[in-house]
Amino acid sequence: MTRFAKLLSVILIGLICLAGCQQTEMFTVTFYDDMGNVLKTEKVAKGKSAVAPDAPIIPNSEQYSYEFTGWNKDFSEVTGDLKVYPTYKMEINKYTYTFLDYDDTVLKQQTTYYGTPIVPPKLNDREAPEGYRFDFESWGKEVGVLRGDITFKAEYRLVRYYTVSVYGADFTEIINTITVDEGMLPPVPREPKLERETGLYYDFLGWFTDSAEGELFDFTEPLTQNIVLYPRYEVKPFELKGKxxxxxxxxxxxxxxxxxxxxxxxxxxxxxxxxxxxxxxxxxxxxxxxxxxxxxxxxxxxxxxxxxxxxxxxxxxxxxxxxxxxxxxxxxxxxxxxxxxxxxxxxxxxxxxxxxxxxxxxxxxxxxxxxxxxxxxxxxxxxxxxxxxxxxxxxxxxxxxxxxxxxxxxxxxxxxxxxxxxxxxxxxxxxxxxxxxxxxxxxxxxxxxxxxxxxxxxxxxx
CATH class of the missing domain: 3.40.50.1110 (SGNH hydrolase)
Incomplete structure (x- = not known):
């Protein structure tokens, strides 16, 4: 073996020893959840890929739904230490509110986003026996903002009422009809307009139950029946004094x-x-x-x-x-x-x-x-x-x-x-x-x- 060959062999052997003795460069890849908690820590050789843990799930709330969309950093060829966090798509949940009438007829149904104000529908007139009416009381639940699927049903109260029919000054026609709920005091009607003759004074005496012979009606007692009222006046010569x-x-x-x-x-x-x-x-x-x-x-x-x-x-x-x-x-x-x-x-x-x-x-x-x-x-x-x-x-x-x-x-x-x-x-x-x-x-x-x-x-x- 020549001296050159021997020298070359020594160099090759040295390089092989040097390569064998040199350590592979390693990096730390840490995976976190959305709250910052560590899910996994992995040592990865330079240029190599880390292995992600199972996708962390965020539980859906009443208001929001969450869909995992990936990780915020690429870890397929690691070249340094990495902190990797999950990413999500967040959507506002939709719900349906429904309004039913007393007979379960759907008055309104709407699907919309959480937190949207709930708008009640217009109610239909509910037929009642003569002398009665149905008054709407409530929807059975508080009508506020939408927080989940919800159904409302109209609740009514049956009310007994009476009528007060009011004649005008000449008794030819009824000029007003007032409804009064049972147990309530009837309102006193306004004095009707009267065409007066010059030189005469018409002193309004009040409301009577008959145009000629009826009694003065008592407005301090609750109504118990339908009534008809007539105005009555005392006609006398006009006198300015004391007016x-x-x-x-x-x-x-x-x-x-x-x-x-x-x-x-x-x-x-x-x-x-x-x-x-x-x-x-x-x-x-x-x-x-x-x-x-x-x-x-x-x-x-x-x-x-x-x-x-x-x-x-x-x-x-x-x-x-x-x-x-x-x-x-x-x-x-x-x-x-x-x-x-x-x-x-x-x-x-x-x-x-x-x-x-x-x-x-x-x-x-x-x-x-x-x-x-x-x-x-x-x-x-x-x-x-x-x-x-x-x-x-x-x-x-x-x-x-x-x-x-x-x-x-x-x-x-x-x-x-x-x-x-x-x-x-x-x-x-x-x-x-x-x-x-x-x-x-x-x-x-x-x-x-x-x-x-x-x-x-x-x-x-x-």
Whole structure:
């Protein structure tokens, strides 16, 4: 063997020994579940594949379902330590809710996602024996959000009821039929509208069980049978003295003092104007409305006047200050049904941003509601006194326009007008007012006399 061959053999033997002595490189592959718990740890030679454990299962919940979709890392050729986690597809569960009627008829059935609000169906009318009805009570279970398959069934209560048939003033037709549940008190119907003859007064006596001979019906006892009611009146010559007058107004018609026998009903700070240090009206009898009551020998029902009040409610039916709203109209009868209602409002509408269209709508609505609540009341409407020739021209134009609206509406409703615009005028404004809008004592007297005269003229009293 030559020296070269010997050297080559030595090198080959060395390489073989070196390869045999060198260790294989290994890596750690750890598999976890969705909660971070170790499922398996495996040593894997470089470039080799790890063996995954069985796919971990996440139990489905009431709300969600889970489907295993694989692992978050590739472990088919490992080149380093790995931490491998499972991946899942999550879906919101669907359920079905069903609504049944009393006879198991399916009213509604819907399949939708967990957590969706359950919407009940519209119920069908359930036929009942005459004099009875079925009132829906419940679906037997709480109707909330969908949390699983669920069925609801309608539950009803059989209710006995009676009818109250109400005749109009001339007894020719039934104008209203009221149903009253057994054991409940019947409501008192509103007094029907009556066409009255001039010079006569029709005093409403109440509701009777016969048009001529029946008894006055007792509304304090629960109904035990169907009834028919007739209105009855006592007809007598009209006498203005002692009639009840209520006022619906703004600050011009207010007055409040703790020592005054008569006051307006709004008595909070800024809700009344009189008495006021800026004016000489210091006693209630100096006001125009007290003057009118005195000269007509009538009695105050309620002075429902408030400073700053408008006719228009700006679209807010809960506004307790607006003249068109029921809260103020209902209060006019708080001390007994008025025979006469006098309205002096509109100043705060024309000096603000109320449009003529909205003012007319509000004024008509106010009158409609007054006649709804007090069908046979006599209503007087007042035009608005002059704000003076030096008042802003824009508002003077609105003052005249709003007075035209009041007169037009009064004509449409055939209502008498108390024309205050002809009493405090541009010519006498300065000496009869304490400011542009509020009368002083002399102005109050002029308005009160005119109101009394207008009321007397309407009833034919000199």
């Amino acid at each position: 009840v007058v209520s006022f619906l107004g703004d600050s011009i018609t207010t007055f409040y003092s703790t020592d005054s026998p008569l006051n307006s009903s709004f008595q909070g700070q800024y809700e009344y104007y009189y008495p006021n240090p800026q004016t000489d009206v210091q006693k209630f009898f100096q006001t125009w409305w007290a003057t009118a009551l005195s000269l007509t020998e009538t009695t105050l029902g309620l002075n429902n006047s408030r400073g700053g009040a408008k006719v228009y409610n700006e679209g807010n039916e809960t506004d307790v200050t607006a003249g068109m709203n029921y809260s103020r109209i209902n209060d006019l009868g708080k001390n007994g049904r008025p025979d006469i209602i006098v309205i002096y409002m509109g100043t705060n509408d024309y000096v603000t941003t109320v449009t003529p269209t909205n003012f007319e709508f509000a004024y008509r609505t106010m009158l409609n509601r007054i006649f709804e609540v007090y069908p046979n009341v006599d209503v007087f409407v007042c035009t608005i006194q002059s704000p003076g020739s030096t008042y802003q021209q824009e508002f003077r134009a609105r003052w005249m326009q709003f007075n035209e609206i009041i007169c037009q509406v009064a004509g449409d409703y055939h209502l008498p007008i108390i024309d205050f615009s002809s009493i405090i005028t541009d010519a006498n404004h300065t000496k009869n007012t304490s400011d542009a809008l509020h009368p002083n004592a002399s102005g109050m007297t002029l308005l009160g006399v005119e109101a009394a005269n207008a009321i007397k003229r309407f009833f034919g009293i000199e």
